[in-house]
Amino acid sequence: xxxxxxxxxxxxxxxxxxxxxPSATEAxxxxxxxxxxxxxxxxxxxxxxxxxxxxxxxxxxxxIAGTSVGAIMGAxxxxxxxxxxxxxxxxxxxxxxxxxxTLSRYGFASNDRMVSFLKQTLKVQTFEELRIPLA
Numbered sequence: 348x349x350x351x352x353x354x355x356x357x358x359x360x361x362x363x364x365x366x367x368x369p370s371a372t373e374a375x376x377x378x379x380x381x382x383x384x385x386x387x388x389x390x391x392x393x394x395x396x397x398x399x400x401x402x403x404x405x406x407x408x409x410x411i412a413g414t415s416v417g418a419i420m421g422a423x424x425x426x427x428x429x430x431x432x433x434x435x436x437x438x439x440x441x442x443x444x445x446x447x448x449t450l451s452r453y454g455f456a457s458n459d460r461m462v463s464f465l466k467q468t469l470k471v472q473t474f475e476e477l478r479i480p481l482a
Contacts, residue, residue, distance in 0.1 A: 381410030384417025391416030392437050399430045419445075426469040436468065
């Protein structure tokens with residue numbers, strides 16, 4: 348019964364906090380978000396649309412995480428590629444651009460072309476080269 352009372356008090360406190368509205372400092376804050384970009388080529392193209400809408404709405408993306416093609420799109424965006432450049436990249440790139448089929452003890456695909464693809468595509472190669480603060 349005590350635990351139920353605690354839950355009720357917590358819900359009431361949460362409701363009061365929501366009903367009083369944002370404080371002056373909270374009202375001035377610009378919304379920022381982090382995005383997680385998934386794998387799969389079609390999703391990689393969809394990620395460009397999401398980033399485009401966020402830019403159009405003036406919502407700065409402060410953190411990006413990604414896997415597979417999401418990591419490539421995230422790296423490109425973070426390196427300074429514009430949405431138009433990412434769209435052009437999505438039209439141009441194929442599997443053979445950054446990988447090749449192979450048969451080895453490591454698997455059926457090799458990403459040996461990835462390094463040269465990233466060096467040619469990304470505007471910066473290290474975090475130190477970024478023009479924005481990382482804080």
